[in-house]
Amino acid sequence: MKILLIEDDREAASYLIQALDEAGHVTHHASDGETGYAMASGMDYDVLIIDRMLPRRDGISIIESLRAEDNKTPVLILSALGEVEDRVTDLRSGGDDYLTKPYAFSELLARIEVLARRLNPAEAATNYQVGDLTLDRLSRLVMRGEEKILLQPREYRLLEYLMKYSGQVVTRTMLLENVWDYHFDPQTNVIDVHMSRLRAKIDRGQKSQLLQTIRGAGYMIRE
Amino acid sequence: MNSISQLWRTTTVRLTALFILIFVVFSVILLGYVGFQSSIELQRLQARDVNWEVRQFENLYERRGMRALAIAVQRLATQPGPGIYYFGKPDGEMIAGNFHAMPVDVLANAGQYSFTYSPDIAFDRRNAPPPTNRDEERQDHEREGKLAHAVVRTIILEGDFRLVVGRDIVQRRNFTQIIVRTMSLGVVGIIILSAIAGGLTARRVLKRINAVNKTSNEIRSGNMSQRVPVTKRNDEFDQLAIGLNDMLDRIEQLMQGLKEVTDNVAHDLKPPLTRLRNRAEAALRDGRTDEEHRQALESTIVESDRLISTFNGLLLIARLEAGSNSEALSPLNLSEIVADVGELYAPVIEDAGGVLETDIQNDITFNANRELLAQALVNLLENAIKYALNGEHANARDGNEKITLSLTRHAQQIQIIVADNGPGIPAQDRVHVLERFVRLEKSRTETGSGLGLALVSAVVQLHKGSITIEDNEPGVRAVISIPTP
Numbered sequence: 001m002k003i004l005l006i007e008d009d010r011e012a013a014s015y016l017i018q019a020l021d022e023a024g025h026v027t028h029h030a031s032d033g034e035t036g037y038a039m040a041s042g043m044d045y046d047v048l049i050i051d052r053m054l055p056r057r058d059g060i061s062i063i064e065s066l067r068a069e070d071n072k073t074p075v076l077i078l079s080a081l082g083e084v085e086d087r088v089t090d091l092r093s094g095g096d097d098y099l100t101k102p103y104a105f106s107e108l109l110a111r112i113e114v115l116a117r118r119l120n121p122a123e124a125a126t127n128y129q130v131g132d133l134t135l136d137r138l139s140r141l142v143m144r145g146e147e148k149i150l151l152q153p154r155e156y157r158l159l160e161y162l163m164k165y166s167g168q169v170v171t172r173t174m175l176l177e178n179v180w181d182y183h184f185d186p187q188t189n190v191i192d193v194h195m196s197r198l199r200a201k202i203d204r205g206q207k208s209q210l211l212q213t214i215r216g217a218g219y220m221i222r223e
Numbered sequence: 224m225n226s227i228s229q230l231w232r233t234t235t236v237r238l239t240a241l242f243i244l245i246f247v248v249f250s251v252i253l254l255g256y257v258g259f260q261s262s263i264e265l266q267r268l269q270a271r272d273v274n275w276e277v278r279q280f281e282n283l284y285e286r287r288g289m290r291a292l293a294i295a296v297q298r299l300a301t302q303p304g305p306g307i308y309y310f311g312k313p314d315g316e317m318i319a320g321n322f323h324a325m326p327v328d329v330l331a332n333a334g335q336y337s338f339t340y341s342p343d344i345a346f347d348r349r350n351a352p353p354p355t356n357r358d359e360e361r362q363d364h365e366r367e368g369k370l371a372h373a374v375v376r377t378i379i380l381e382g383d384f385r386l387v388v389g390r391d392i393v394q395r396r397n398f399t400q401i402i403v404r405t406m407s408l409g410v411v412g413i414i415i416l417s418a419i420a421g422g423l424t425a426r427r428v429l430k431r432i433n434a435v436n437k438t439s440n441e442i443r444s445g446n447m448s449q450r451v452p453v454t455k456r457n458d459e460f461d462q463l464a465i466g467l468n469d470m471l472d473r474i475e476q477l478m479q480g481l482k483e484v485t486d487n488v489a490h491d492l493k494p495p496l497t498r499l500r501n502r503a504e505a506a507l508r509d510g511r512t513d514e515e516h517r518q519a520l521e522s523t524i525v526e527s528d529r530l531i532s533t534f535n536g537l538l539l540i541a542r543l544e545a546g547s548n549s550e551a552l553s554p555l556n557l558s559e560i561v562a563d564v565g566e567l568y569a570p571v572i573e574d575a576g577g578v579l580e581t582d583i584q585n586d587i588t589f590n591a592n593r594e595l596l597a598q599a600l601v602n603l604l605e606n607a608i609k610y611a612l613n614g615e616h617a618n619a620r621d622g623n624e625k626i627t628l629s630l631t632r633h634a635q636q637i638q639i640i641v642a643d644n645g646p647g648i649p650a651q652d653r654v655h656v657l658e659r660f661v662r663l664e665k666s667r668t669e670t671g672s673g674l675g676l677a678l679v680s681a682v683v684q685l686h687k688g689s690i691t692i693e694d695n696e697p698g699v700r701a702v703i704s705i706p707t708p
Contacts, residue, residue, distance in 0.1 A: 182597055186601050190567060193574050197570055
């Protein structure tokens, strides 16, 4: 993936560039808002990572200008603020996701990989398939092979989200945000408990285990 | 002197002065008008009397002749009052009357005249009647030797006689003077009285305001506990004082909160930071294998994550307690919020070996913040799980571990209850658990920032509710009560 990082903290930026490189992504870096905006509107990137507060031009204004130019590149906003209201206003400006500093790299990586797929037309598909597991979004029917799987409404949404981004790591925080719409960190392993229940329903007694735990990062569903 | 100049600067005194000025101007205008009008009226009355008398005298002269007229004139002339009478020859030889020195031009032709004269000469003291009390005004004039003023009417009678009837207008003037004098006295009196009243009012107002100033000075010099005195009168000053005091309470509360945050940051963030540093240092010094380094780094990350979450918690609580308006409340279905949290935690509780029982009344709507309220309930449930199901004091398991989550609407309030049947909290500790960083001695070994209940408390306050920690016999019951409007 080709990524543009607009971040004025040089140490944080070089750490991030190195880590993204290790994950197999090409990252360009701009350390102020004006340069960042010029690069973002001049070149074609898969994802933009934009710090909220930047010298010369703030991140929100960059996003607004890009969106006004009909540039639809997915944007992940990095912010030191992170209260619910800030998140709401920032996302309204045209940002696609929001991450509060400090964050874990795995969290950032999972989010940009998911973001990059936002423009993928396959997202709007009416059914998802991973191996012999199928989910029909119209009839809300979930099948494993020939067997019908009965899910609670929340379990269904959990599986739907995982399958929408199949083959990609989804973090616990992302699940809590997207499935439950909560933006705080519960202290216990509440997501793990729900995941193990879901796993019991779709993977128990099957030869291949589709739902995988990615240590230190989150979950992934894949063949 | 300073207090007098201060008094002058007060609004009340200035207003009083302005009103006095306006009043004086108004009084002078009124006085002039009344004086002028009454003078005109007196003049009109005197002219009427004179005309009437003249007509009487003419009739008398026509019917009864000169002698009868002379007697009549003499009778009126000797009566006290401002009357001026002359009956006689045009050359000034008086047959009857009281005015000896009638000017020659007045006697020359018929008509209206007004002239000044000297009362001494005109009323010729030798023939004048003895002074009476009622004649006092004229006497005053005579004594003072001033000139008097007369208004008369002259008619010519058959046989070249002259009849002059008129009035001395000294009475008229006196009347005007009396009015002016009385009203001037009144004006002076009112000026004095209103000045005193204004001064007293200003002093009273100043006293109240000085009390406020004194308080604000003391607060500025650092004594935050000072409050503006409130009297029992409940007047506008008391309203102001109550408002100011409320504001001061709020400020003091905020300052207290800020101080607590700083204290807590120092007290509870320093040790883990130190620990973090020591661990990294130890890894550098002692770590021999990659595996050892890796473990040290992993524990460093875990420790920093915990620090971050503690720090976020502190900030959130501080922000909530500051009551910033950004945490908007909007009408939401409370039943759904509570049910969602219950649904999220039911499996967790089951995995921990307990049961979650929910009793949620449907369709209760209330002005709430979904995110914060959910977080508060999550914290309460996490506490219940931690202390009633996982805690070391929950050892004596009997398989009946139960956590209940309920939402009910009563007449005056909405109640959310999170209860467990675990080991409970000793009565003397129940109040303290809502404070920041408090972890009861028994639970020191547990992980957690100790901020959970403090956050709950702050969220409940944001929703204008109250929370109590009660004995569930056995166990703990956290009762959130939010009054309904």
